Amino acid sequence: MKAVKYQKFSEINPSDLLSMLNRTKVRKHLIDHPLFTVDTLNTWMDAKIAVDSIPGCRIRAIVFEGTLAGWCGIQLEYEKYELAIVIDDQFWGLGKAVFQDMMKWAKELGHKEVFIHFLHTRPGYRFLDKIAKSVHKTNMHGDNFTTYQLEVK
Template identity: 55%
Template sequence: MKAIEYLKFSEVNPHKFLPILNGYKTRKHLIEHEIFTLKTVTEWMHSKIEVDKEAGCRVRAIIVDDELAGWCGIQQECGKYEIAIVIDDQFWGVGRVVFQDLMRWARELNHDEVLVNFHHTRPIYKFLEKISEDIYESKIYGSKFTTYKIKLK
């Protein structure tokens, strides 16, 4: 089992996020955006630090065996709480553990439900189908997503 830990963004060097956020396989499954520079990744990280301060939200860097693997969080999108997980392709196998940790966090934060928004380029996930109250298509920032609505209470 790989050792997984979560760090606040303020504890991570922005240089380490650049190859993850600019990686082809990662970008393929996200809203289209410009390639990150050190300046824009630093700005993005500061925006996530601010999200982390909001009630009901938690945003963390994912560290696997002492290496930055990506980021995850519970954040507000369109007035609802969503779970976000972005992991570099070399670490995709840890996604399920990260998801379980996020669900635990959502319960700790007393959320009644959370959404998981996966870009339309991603396949339907059977394990999410099983635990979702509803699955529907949504548009966020002009991109199409499959949204899984998961009740927690």
């Protein structure tokens, strides 16, 4: 498989991200919120760029074969570092490679553990069940999630 590349949000075309984030198949697995507009996307991107500047955090666009495939990041939520991965449905097969890269980032950033929260609409992940320190249900932002607590090795 060809390499996945990661770019800072300031290096991507926001309109590519806008169309991807507003796709029905992508939104199905995200917290419910209004469709993005150019203005709300720019505000959201500015917030993610600010998160990227926080020690221990890293936010990147996912690019595969020159096409924006999604975004990912290590961000601070509820005083814990979480992994966020949002991938366009046509690139869903990249998720495991992106996850592995993010675990390397977590190690580089000095994390001992990270969390990943999957909205209740997503299926379970056997490979995460096998490596997780714990798996439990969480309620955040008014929705239910399956939370994986992962040790960074």
